[in-house]
Amino acid sequence: xxxxxxxxxxxxxxxxxxxxxxxxxxxxxxxxxxxxxxxxxxxxxxxxxxxxxxxxxxxxxxxxxxxxxxxxxxxxxxxxxxxxxxxxxxxxxxxxxxxxxxxxxxxxxxxxxxxxxxxxxxxxxxxxxxxxxxxxxxxxxxxxxxxxxxxxxxxxxxxxxxxxxxxxxxxxxxxxxxxxxxxxxxxxxxxxxxxxxxxxxxxxxxxxxxxxxxxxxxxxxxxxxxxxxxxxxxxxxxxxxxxxxxxxxxxxxxxxxxxxxxxxxxxxxxxxxxxxxxxxxxxxxxxxxxxxxxxxxxxxxxxxxxxxxxxxxxxxxxxxxxxxxxxxxxxxxxxxxxxxxxxxxxxxxxxxxxxxxxxxxxxxxxxxxxxxxxxxxxxxxxxxxxxxxxxxxxxxxxxxxxxxxxxxxxxxxxxxxxxxxxxxxxxxxxxxxxxxxxxxxxxxxxxxxxxxxxxxxxxxxxxxxxxxxxxxxxxxxxxxxxxxxxxxxxxxxxxxxxxx
Amino acid sequence: xxxxxxxxxxxxxxxxxxxxxxxxxxxxxxxxxxxxxxxxxxxxxxxxxxxxxxxxxxxxxxxxxxxxxxxxxxxxxxxxxxxxxxxxxxxxxxxxxxxxxxxxxxxxxxxxxxxxxxxxxxxxxxxxxxxxxxxxxxxxxxxxxxxxxxxxxxxxxxxxxxxxxxxxxxxxxxxxxxxxxxxxxxxxxxxxxxxxxxxxxxxxxxxxxxxxxxxxxxxxxxxxxxxxxxxxxxxxxxxxxxxxxxxxxxxxxxxxxxxxxxxxxxxxxxxxxxxxxxxxxxxxxxxxxxxxxxxxxxxxxxxxxxxxxxxxxxxxxxx
Numbered sequence: 030x031x032x033x034x035x036x037x038x039x040x041x042x043x044x045x046x047x048x049x050x051x052x053x054x055x056x057x058x059x060x061x062x063x064x065x066x067x068x069x070x071x072x073x074x075x076x077x078x079x080x081x082x083x084x085x086x087x088x089x090x091x092x093x094x095x096x097x098x099x100x101x102x103x104x105x106x107x108x109x110x111x112x113x114x115x116x117x118x119x120x121x122x123x124x125x126x127x128x129x130x131x132x133x134x135x136x137x138x139x140x141x142x143x144x145x146x147x148x149x150x151x152x153x154x155x156x157x158x159x160x161x162x163x164x165x166x167x168x169x170x171x172x173x174x175x176x177x178x179x180x181x182x183x184x185x186x187x188x189x190x191x192x193x194x195x196x197x198x199x200x201x202x203x204x205x206x207x208x209x210x211x212x213x214x215x216x217x218x219x220x221x222x223x224x225x226x227x228x229x230x231x232x233x234x235x236x237x238x239x240x241x242x243x244x245x246x247x248x249x250x251x252x253x254x255x256x257x258x259x260x261x262x263x264x265x266x267x268x269x270x271x272x273x274x275x276x277x278x279x280x281x282x283x284x285x286x287x288x289x290x291x292x293x294x295x296x297x298x299x300x301x302x303x304x305x306x307x308x309x310x311x312x313x314x315x316x317x318x319x320x321x322x323x324x325x326x327x328x329x330x331x332x333x334x335x336x337x338x339x340x341x342x343x344x345x346x347x348x349x350x351x352x353x354x355x356x357x358x359x360x361x362x363x364x365x366x367x368x369x370x371x372x373x374x375x376x377x378x379x380x381x382x383x384x385x386x387x388x389x390x391x392x393x394x395x396x397x398x399x400x401x402x403x404x405x406x407x408x409x410x411x412x413x414x415x416x417x418x419x420x421x422x423x424x425x426x427x428x429x430x431x432x433x434x435x436x437x438x439x440x441x442x443x444x445x446x447x448x449x450x451x452x453x454x455x456x457x458x459x460x461x462x463x464x465x466x467x468x469x470x471x472x473x474x475x476x477x478x479x480x481x482x483x484x485x486x487x488x489x490x491x492x493x494x495x496x497x498x499x500x501x502x503x504x505x506x507x508x509x510x511x512x513x514x515x516x517x518x519x520x521x522x523x524x525x526x527x528x529x
Numbered sequence: 530x531x532x533x534x535x536x537x538x539x540x541x542x543x544x545x546x547x548x549x550x551x552x553x554x555x556x557x558x559x560x561x562x563x564x565x566x567x568x569x570x571x572x573x574x575x576x577x578x579x580x581x582x583x584x585x586x587x588x589x590x591x592x593x594x595x596x597x598x599x600x601x602x603x604x605x606x607x608x609x610x611x612x613x614x615x616x617x618x619x620x621x622x623x624x625x626x627x628x629x630x631x632x633x634x635x636x637x638x639x640x641x642x643x644x645x646x647x648x649x650x651x652x653x654x655x656x657x658x659x660x661x662x663x664x665x666x667x668x669x670x671x672x673x674x675x676x677x678x679x680x681x682x683x684x685x686x687x688x689x690x691x692x693x694x695x696x697x698x699x700x701x702x703x704x705x706x707x708x709x710x711x712x713x714x715x716x717x718x719x720x721x722x723x724x725x726x727x728x729x730x731x732x733x734x735x736x737x738x739x740x741x742x743x744x745x746x747x748x749x750x751x752x753x754x755x756x757x758x759x760x761x762x763x764x765x766x767x768x769x770x771x772x773x774x775x776x777x778x779x780x781x782x783x784x785x786x787x788x789x790x791x792x793x794x795x796x797x798x799x800x801x802x803x804x805x806x807x808x809x810x811x812x813x814x815x816x817x818x819x820x821x822x823x824x825x826x827x828x829x830x831x832x833x834x835x836x837x838x839x840x841x842x843x844x845x846x847x848x
Contacts, residue, residue: 214532519681
């Protein structure tokens with residue numbers, strides 16, 4: 030079920046109302062039933078995959094807790110193989126097969142294993158990782174094995190974060206299913222407010238930008254370098270609003286029922302380095318990778334000193350890339366970030382000394398500019414269909430900027446605005462269908478994005494609004510809802526991270 | 530909980546009220562008001578149609594539309610022009626449905642049918658589906674039309690019956706032979722080009738398909754006639770002239786043969802429903818068409834006069 034569909038607007042009030050009306054002992058069962066319904070709205074048969082993972086990890090947790098030594102490790106390995114196997118079968122088999130077939134062709138081998146034509150279960154990477162974190166935490170003795178099967182099943186299936194995170198840790202979520210939640214007006218409305226801002230980010234900002242980005246990416250050869258550059262920036266904002274919008278809706282809907290989910294974003298576009306960026310972007314995934322991949326690898330390779338850390342960084346980020354999708358594009362995207370993180374790691378002392386020589390605002394500005402620009406360009410590998418397409422888009426967008434700088438210099442030299450005008454021309458794709466007003470429309474959308482981020486960073490969006498008089502508050506809510514209702518898009522644009 | 534529900538209901542009431550105000554202010558479909566004005570003014574005839582009705586040539590001395598010319602030729606008959614670019618039979622069904630439910634019904638509707646509107650370039654083009662217009666015309670709950678956009682945004686109604694991807698995948702035929710998909714014929718690069726080869730291609734994709742009885746536009750036209758019959762509204766249907774001479778330059782006599790075959794299928798259906806059908810598809814020479822590089826059937830002054838005269842002679846003088 031999509032959050033941004035009328036189904037959810039019927040589903041959510043019914044689930045929440047029944048949740049508070051039911052006696053406490055039935056609430057877990059009710060939420061589990063609601064979560065099954067939520068997931069079954071996509072492909073009902075895939076509930077079986079979830080059920081399989083839940084059963085495997087529930088029993089793995091129990092036996093891991095009850096055993097010691099090598100057997101304990103073997104049970105952990107069995108669970109990892111079961112989870113990884115499901116993930117590999119549904120997500121990576123075709124990718125693997127394709128690469129083996131290419132290699133076989135190259136080596137003139139006879140290889141004839143066919144491709145699977147199955148749809149990827151929605152959010153598989155999210156709930157597999159959440160399930161794995163439980164087993165690993167039990168193995169590390171940081172979490173007691175869950176005895177109640179229903180509570181464990183709900184930990185994996187809790188509908189707000191089932192399909193696109195945050196990837197929760199058992200220590201944060203599991204115990205909350207035993208807490209008794211009462212209806213609290215303040216908390217409930219706070220949850221709804223958070224959901225509203227999530228819907229604004231997704232339905233008003235991300236979806237409108239998606240129409241532009243999708244059109245440019247699907248016929249990129251038709252567009253100028255400047256248009257491609259704008260599409261690169263739009264995609265970065267679209268991705269953030271899409272994903273953080275989802276997180277806001279998830280956290281808000283859980284909060285309305287009394288559950289606290291972890292934050293997944295902390296203003297990533299204010300980061301001044303890529304290292305800082307990954308501490309603010311998709312925090313639940315980067316934390317998972319840090320705890321279960323990077324730290325063990327860096328520890329394992331500690332004897333190699335800095336080389337060991339860099340090796341762990343590159344491996345971890347290649348894994349981050351692969352987590353996103355089964356293609357070399359994603360692997361390269363992750364690896365590229367690993368390389369930049371390594372460079373930042375090696376030059377940290379040098380950068381610190383340089384920053385002492387220039388005013389802090391200048392170094393901050395430069396840092397933000399570099400981080401955002403690198404992120405925008407690297408996302409071409411994330412968004413484009415093929416590696417070649419991504420390279421071509423980056424190259425031509427870069428050419429667009431060079432042209433712009435050249436014509437700007439010419440304009441200055443000639444003291445005329447004419448030379449710069451052709452380089453500034455950004456084409457409107459046919460499908461955006463906004464006519465001559467499209468520049469104004471997208472400017473308003475971008476302004477709204479910057480405004481929301483700025484207020485949130487400065488005062489905290491919800492806290493800030495809560496302090497306003499009721500008339501102003503309601504005016505803001507009504508304006509935002511009316512904005513979504515009248516300027517949202519009518520095309521179905523699923524959350525980008527659903528595919529992972 | 531009681532406080533919450535009280536606030537919630539007040540909020541929902543305000544939201545609905547403001548949505549009606551916002552929608553009225555934004556006027557997402559101003560032409561809806563135009564049709565209502567015609568009904569209030571008790572126009573005897575509503576003239577539907579696409580851009581052919583009002584487009585002309587640069588050297589025209591009289592820029593009147595076909596509907597205005599028709600009104601001038603028929604003193605005493607009041608005609609409301611409800612033509613708009615790309616309007617097509619699928620939308621006509623909605624308009625007729627709306628007219629049939631009004632307390633004042635026009636005496637007749639003039640229905641120009643453009644053969645190109647059956648081509649995938651038009652019929653299946655996502656930009657020409659007019660879902661919003663159809664919703665306005667067919668929603669029977671008072672004020673519901675103010676909620677078209679919110680309902681579409683929430684996917685409670687499908688505002689994109691044809692996606693761009695599916696449009697680009699639609700097969701294109703010359704007669705019975707498939708020659709590619711819409712992606713080969715209607716992409717943004719080709720759209721701007723007007724070389725001879727490109728114009729030939731446009732003529733082919735616009736007219737050389739083999740119209741079938743189960744074509745969804747044709748079925749919509751059939752339903753439009755049924756609604757009119759039930760409502761007691763007369764329908765004066767004619768087939769818009771097109772530049773068959775230019776088509777013949779590219780494809781020989783086969784072009785006109787295919788055009789006439791398609792026109793006959795439409796007219797046979799119309800006659801079967803008990804209405805008269807005027808086929809003007811190959812009546813006008815090349816010189817009457819104002820856009821040489823694109824098959825849009827726009828006529829110069831004498832071409833428009835000819836159509837108005839034919840409509841008058843065939844339908845209005847005999848009514």
